[in-house]
């Protein structure tokens with residue numbers, strides 16, 4: 001499924017098979033998660049994608065072939081491919097262990113073709129082993145929703161915290177489980193009227209769930225009312241001052257999305273008290289290794305809405321409209337004769 005021009009639906013195309021370059025794997029894609037970032041790419045909020053582009057950066061696939069020098073995974077191994085597709089290893093950020101900020105980074109499904117396809121090529125150094133016990137569909141949301149949530153959780157600070165999650169989609173439903181496992185308390189803030197989302201959050205163990213209109217209630221209870229930190233997953237700038245008002249002195253508001261509408265001006269008094277507003281950008285390979293080791297131990301159970309690959313536009317539309325009530329959308333890629341080596345049998 002190909003993005004030919006931003007602002008237009010994806011189109012189904014028959015492309016030449018990708019050839020794995022040196023150090024790359026050729027993957028038969030089994031599943032690919034649909035991320036809000038894909039929407040930002042399709043809709044044109046992120047302005048510099050490769051075009052035409054195969055989107056998708058939560059790829060679960062099987063190694064079909066290895067390029068020259070690639071030997072980290074056996075043919076047949078199941079691997080995951082995240083957003084971070086390549087880094088330079090030389091810039092100030094790479095040298096400082098902050099490859100997520102690499103000045104020349106290439107991103108899967110943005111600078112290089114991604115996983116809304118039957119085949120994909122990926123640099124093996126940025127691929128992860130997928131933990132046993134997760135099916136292909138269940139594993140896909142770990143690869144971005146999970147990773148970004150996990151990195152955001154780390155930015156919330158130390159100790160047992162009361163954390164507000166603003167927006168309860170694919171990322172929040174994973175980070176909620178990890179946070180509870182670590183002894184944090186979760187308050188879930190959904191879009192107004194999203195009672196299904198609130199029920200989902202409570203089922204997962206949130207201490208409180210309500211909508212952004214009622215979120216001031218978080219600040220109101222009589223004893224020890226405030227949040228220690230907040231993670232804003234929804235791409236709505238207006239939530240930042242709302243979250244700041246709910247966070248105690250010294251607390252952080254972590255913006256987890258790659259794009260957000262403008263943040264309205266707010267009085268300095270709600271930032272005062274050493275409150276912090278920060279973003280989380282991309283991921284490091286270490287984030288991925290840590291989360292994929294931790295997920296089975298929690299254990300994180302992902303919920304997914306499944307769409308066949310050719311209905312990718314429907315999945316994107318449902319995500320845009322907030323129609324995915326529980327967890328994440330994932331494309332299932334059916335086994336096809338176009339796959340290498342399938343012709344004989």
Ligand SMILES: [Zn+2]
Pocket residue numbers: 087088089090091092093094095099101102103104105
């Ligand atoms: Zn770099």
Ligand SMILES: [Zn+2]
Pocket residue numbers: 035036037038057083144145
């Ligand atoms: Zn993503």
